[in-house]
Amino acid sequence: xxxxxxxxxxxxxxxxxxxxxxxxxxxxxxxxxxxxxxxxxxxxxxxxxxxxxxxxxxxxxxxxxxxxxxxxxxxxxxxxxxxxxxxxxxxxxxxxxxxxxxxxxxxxxxxxxxxxxxxxxxxxxxxxxxxxxxxxxxxxxxxxxxxxxxxxxxxxxxxxxxxxxxxxxxxxxxxxxxxxxxxxxxxxxxxxxxxxxxxxxxxxxxxxxxxxxxxxxxxxxxxxxxxxxxxxxxxxxxxxxxxxxxxxxxxxxxxxxxxxxxxxxxxxx
Numbered sequence: 001x002x003x004x005x006x007x008x009x010x011x012x013x014x015x016x017x018x019x020x021x022x023x024x025x026x027x028x029x030x031x032x033x034x035x036x037x038x039x040x041x042x043x044x045x046x047x048x049x050x051x052x053x054x055x056x057x058x059x060x061x062x063x064x065x066x067x068x069x070x071x072x073x074x075x076x077x078x079x080x081x082x083x084x085x086x087x088x089x090x091x092x093x094x095x096x097x098x099x100x101x102x103x104x105x106x107x108x109x110x111x112x113x114x115x116x117x118x119x120x121x122x123x124x125x126x127x128x129x130x131x132x133x134x135x136x137x138x139x140x141x142x143x144x145x146x147x148x149x150x151x152x153x154x155x156x157x158x159x160x161x162x163x164x165x166x167x168x169x170x171x172x173x174x175x176x177x178x179x180x181x182x183x184x185x186x187x188x189x190x191x192x193x194x195x196x197x198x199x200x201x202x203x204x205x206x207x208x209x210x211x212x213x214x215x216x217x218x219x220x221x222x223x224x225x226x227x228x229x230x231x232x233x234x235x236x237x238x239x240x241x242x243x244x245x246x247x248x249x250x251x252x253x254x255x256x257x258x259x260x261x262x263x264x265x266x267x268x269x
Contacts, residue, residue, distance in 0.1 A: 011222075012081075015221070015222045016080075016082035016085055016219075017082040018084060022059055022085060022219050023059055024218070025218045028151075028202040028204070028259060029121045031202060031259070032149035032259055032261055033061060034065070035198075035261055036062070036118050036120065036147045037065060037071075040052070040118075041069070041072070043116060044071055046143075048073065049073045049075075050074040050115040050116060051077070051115050051116075052114070052115065053107075053109070053117045053139070054076065054077065054078045055104045055118065055119045055132075056080055056119055056121065056122025057078035057085075057089060058082075058089070059085050059088040059089045060076075060088075060089035060097060062118055063076045063078060063096075064092060067096075076093075076098065077099075077100060077114075078093070078098070078099045079099075079101075079102050079107070080100075080101065081101060081102060081104075083101050086099050086101055104122060104126060104132055105127075105128055105131045106135065107135040107138075112138075112139070112140070112141050112142070114139045114140050114144055115145075116144060116145055116146075116147065117140060117145075119147065120149050121149060121150060122150070123183075124151045124152070124177055129178065129186070133187070133192065134190060137191040137266055141266070142266060143266065144266045146192060146266070147262075148260075148262045148263075149260065150260050151258065152177055152178055152183075152199065153177045153178065153258065155177045156256070156257070157258075158246040159174070159255065162209075162238050162241040162245065191267070192265060192267070193265050194262060195264065195265050197263075198260075199259065201257065202259055203254050204255045204257065205252040205253065205254045206253060207251070208239070209255075210239050212253060212254075
């Protein structure tokens with residue numbers, strides 16, 4: 001079994017707080033977020049007013065979508081520990097949302113107050129997903145649902161393969177994305193049952209591996225491990241190997257993102 005690498009929250013927080021033009025580069029985030037809307041819309045059939053938490057809200061894109069769709073009345077709580085993104089969220093929501101700078105593994109809510117929690121592209125940045133599930137279970141009402149999407153093992157497989165040809169992956173210290181099955185197996189013990197589960201690939205393309213890497217950096221999606229950046233020559237060799245092996249017939253270099261999407265309901269029966 002490979003050794004689990006520790007995720008440093010302070011590094012993650014700084015990376016995302018410094019992200020520039022975040023909304024311009026959240027391609028796969030938007031796909032999984034749109035998948036959440038029918039489930040939220042369906043919940044309004046049983047309740048005219050919902051308390052919705054967006055855990056890891058970024059710039060509050062979910063609020064923007066819900067307000068535009070006009071599918072029902074709701075209190076929107078946007079939580080993120082990247083203060084830089086919350087400043088953008090405050091401008092976008094115009095004071096109509098409740099924004100909180102806090103940690104998703106320590107939710108600042110009373111028990112049983114939330115109808116829906118949405119966690120879009122956040123879980124893979126958490127050191128303890130089990131702690132997050134427990135916090136969500138406590139904050140949700142008895143019939144509440146948790147909508148989760150995250151990047152899973154298989155994400156950036158082209159980068160991992162290219163790096164492995166240049167040097168030992170253990171020496172480079174690339175980030176380990178969570179395995180879908182291992183996460184799913186923990187859900188019943190956390191007090192949830194799975195209503196729906198899906199995994200799919202999203203492929204991002206650009207003119208070079210360097211441009212793909214810059215897109216990741218622009219949203220703050222940098223390595224969260226507590227180690228220095230790769231030496232310039234090593235990174236250059238990895239990107240050269242990447243360009244050589246992962247270019248399509250149109251001259252575009254591609255990166256694969258493995259996305260897990262789950263709908264969970266509080267309760268195990």
